[in-house]
Amino acid sequence: MTSPLGVAIVGCGTISHQYLSNLITFPDVRVVACADLDLARAQEVASQYGVPVATTPEQAMAHPDVELVVNLTIPSAHAAVAMAAVEAGRHVYNEKPFTLDRESGSKLVEAAATAGVRLGSAPDTFLGAGLQTAARLVAEGAIGAPLTALTLLQSPGPESWHHSPEFLFQRGAGPLFDMGPYYLTALVTLFGPTRRVAAMARRAREERIIGSGPRAGTRFPVEVPTHTAALVEFAAGQAATMVFTFDSPLPRWGFIEITGTEATMEVPDPNTFGGEVRLRRAGDDEWTPVPTPGTTAGRGLGVLDMAQAIREGRPHRATGELGLHVLDTMLAIAESAERSEFLEVGSTCPMPEPLSEGWDPVKGHG
Template identity: 80%
Template sequence: MTGPLGVAIVGCGTISHQYLANLVSFPGVRVVACADLDLERAREVAARYGVPVAATSSEVISHPDVELVVNLTIPSAHARVALAAVRVGRHVYNEKPFTADRESGAVLVEAAASAGVLLGSAPDTFLGAGLQTAARVVAEGGIGTPLSALTLFQGPGPESWHPSPEFLFQPGAGPLFDMGPYYLTALTTLFGPARRVAAVGRRARDERVVGSGPRAGTRFPVEVPTHVTTLVEFAGGQAATMVFTFDSPLHRTGFIEITGTEATMRVPDPNTFGGEVLLRRAGDDDWTPVPTEGTEAGRGLGVLDMAEAVRRKRPHRATGELGLHVLDTMIAIAESAERAEFVEVGSDCPVPEPLPRGWDPAAIRFG
């Protein structure tokens, strides 16, 4: 087929607006349908963004104009919805985390390979200007040989501002699974896959209190570690110390430093598409900015890259294998914290090539 790739959105919650605002503006894709368990919400979202069809997930997945499904459902539904789409020959891009567990993720990857369709996974922030610039600095030897990394995500937790924060303190969430995909994806695209991890997990208190909205004052249980410190060893020999915590009164997020034999690089917040890259070489008194190159268009870049891969028959970058490997690494970290021992990471993934210089979402057209 030629022309814009036909896309369907399944799951019309809050995050769908960030995707749709971009996808309807990219000439390389055409959003043809929206679906949600709440059909009225799907209709409202479709009307807002000029999408012609609003229907159930099964209806939009089988719609003849849909070639790729953007799966924005809740994490526990990621595997089921994606597998249904793969089985009728649709390419799929999953929001993070890739799936809820290793087993369903592996089944999904195998099913996509058997069906001959592409599988993608968020986050696609590494395709933004900030992390793409960092990847080029590393690839071009700008810090020498990469040796180690330090990442920090610290804060007091989301219950003070989120009106319904309970799900963020339940299994499959916590600071590790909520924010870990951004930091681990960034490091995996810079270093390659992880090989083993060691971690400590703690929980500062057994209950938290909703701090805003109509349910303010409601107490709820904490079911997962709210502080995780981990050491991750990568296949290339690099080691990363990573902190994820909802227990810190100090807000410090988006912190990544990469140390090489020749320089240290400060990398932008991996939950954004832009930001400043800074270098500090031995003997320097201060950091030196590196001019960033690339797009800051936002969520949906991974979908557009997949569309280009489909139309031009080339590999895409935010792959299902990458998403599954990051999930596998997070599960290994959780297991290590529980068992107090090193845990091997058994999966692998290709390291995505940097985007070509000048890659512009507004200029990508097919046919």
């Protein structure tokens, strides 16, 4: 790195605080501007984190010191905001989902390639110590040849605690699209891209009731399936069984188990940056914990790796192609459930290289 990469945060909602609390500590990036359609909110967030400029999204993209736009707008705005940034000649890192449909996602990837700018996409949790350790173990052959995965995300639904949960039950959300990116991204970084899927889905209730906050008791419609079960086949031959549900009174989440020819590996919650990795080899009676060197700094690691990669002229890891492939896989799962048939996944993506064990967000690569 010769100088910090200038970054603008576009979208100053709740998630922006998780990004900013980390980004302002990384010496390889400099947050130049906070932008939002609500200028007062942009000013409040900029003031809280010592960011020098609070402005509109359009002005942030035109700022001469901004090289990378971190797009934290609502999912329905991801494609339009990212395209505007690309057209302004800026690199873009999108919160998940990458976009809401294949067409807009593909157009965005093509436009970025034409403009010579880079795209990145959340989730970047796979860059944390837990999932990076798991990726290195698989690459090193610690479980033998990887064969299968089992994942589980179940809860009674976010309406019990979220004060405004309606958007989580609308197009582009539900348990598959809200939480699926974490689990699918983790598996793609362990196995490589997916090839085909089969799924079933259901909606337990037509309405839900807000359970807390000033609007407690308010009923709202459910527009998407609240339970999805999927079989996913990967291009390299592995298979995964995946469950995503908001219909269970028993909450269980963060479960990923990878089975290989020589051992089974328990992988940390893919919605976190740390967690424990455990191995159980053939013939073992107990699980063996594995040290997990690396960072647990949190959201923004994908932005940091992208910034360093731009300066160093190397590929970054949380790519737009990865985000688009995960989106394509989720859409195929949803379509398979509607059509009751196996469906091919048309896209692919490069498999991210594991980080070195000594990589530190403050000090750089080890």
